[in-house]
Amino acid sequence: MDKPDHNKPHLSPTHPHNEPMEAVTTNAWSKLNAFTDARVGLGRAGISVPTKHLLAFQLAHAQAIDAVHTPLDLANLDNQLKQQPWSPSRAPLHLHSRAIDRATYLQRPDYGRLLDTASADLLDTHRADNPQGYDLAIAVVDGLSALAVEQNTLPFLTALFEKLPVKNTAAETLSSDDCWTLAPICLVEQGRVAIGDDICQRLNAKCVLVLVGERPGLSSPDSLGLYLTWDGKVGYTDAYRNCISNVRPAGLKYQEAARKAYYLLTEARNLKLSGVKLKDRSDDELVLDNKETTNFLVSK
Incomplete structure (x- = not known):
């Protein structure tokens, strides 16, 4: 059995023409990221935050904790x-x-x-x-x-x-x-x-x-x-x-x-x-x- 290629777009099972469906839905506010470090317009993957943004948040949280506790x-x-x-x-x-x-x-x-x-x-x-x-x-x-x-x-x-x-x-x-x-x-x-x-x-x-x-x-x-x-x-x-x-x-x-x-x-x-x-x-x-x-x- 061929292994799935996770880099390829998903196919929508409900779309009449079965067109490719991107894993991440972009957000129009994402353009603001060029002007601020605030987490704005991250998009979504299904009903969740995209994985890369979730990992970036966890890294920032860990850095904040380290900053407080490092002597x-x-x-x-x-x-x-x-x-x-x-x-x-x-x-x-x-x-x-x-x-x-x-x-x-x-x-x-x-x-x-x-x-x-x-x-x-x-x-x-x-x-x-x-x-x-x-x-x-x-x-x-x-x-x-x-x-x-x-x-x-x-x-x-x-x-x-x-x-x-x-x-x-x-x-x-x-x-x-x-x-x-x-x-x-x-x-x-x-x-x-x-x-x-x-x-x-x-x-x-x-x-x-x-x-x-x-x-x-x-x-x-x-x-x-x-x-x-x-x-x-x-x-x-x-x-x-x-x-x-x-x-x-x-x-x-x-x-x-x-x-x-x-x-x-x-x-x-x-x-x-x-x-x-x-x-x-x-x-x-x-x-x-x-x-x-x-x-x-x-x-x-």
Whole structure:
């Protein structure tokens, strides 16, 4: 008996002319897949999703789970940061939240917002040795995707420091008044966004920028979030923070994210505030510089 050829179209048993019938019924919305990663217009095989799309969904789900549970490779990230020309003269500080492990981190979000005792003591000692404080503290936090941190931290910071003039110590002299004194970069395990406020307060920094792995989606296990807070204090809510989301090659590009971050940092410093009172008008300036606008409220 000849083996069936599964690559050939099926024959419709009910069609009067017994014409070939494709295994997958296409969907008119499938053209939208050229513009989005969303699962739109997948078609169907009988009453089900086509096998290739089902397998792709299962792979994306597995990647999202891996992103949440894979630990951050601190040693590798630390080594990479030390080699950067813009890196502070002091080595990165390794910190940990009050969540002792991943299970606790996922079950107790409040534990991820504060430093544990050893980390708090480390920053308190550092502050005692550097009472003048800093203009900017940068916290790199594993969050819900260590993958996002490992892949996107260095490219983003490199793009940011191409725009942001920094000096490593308050004693260092640079001609521009726009320079920022930069605290040692903090690498945080089992942390959430608000842990940046604890770091900012203990380092006596004027501003904190938190780089954190965002909650993975089914098409974005590698999304990095940026959260800026002026004069961060323990207990601040999200109303005090500005957010730049989805920083990754397939989302918001590094140069664009750096442009927005530089704008917000500069405005926060000028106005001495952040959050809902600080509006991101970086795109407005870009539009006006190009003398083009789609906003009917702005004259052409």
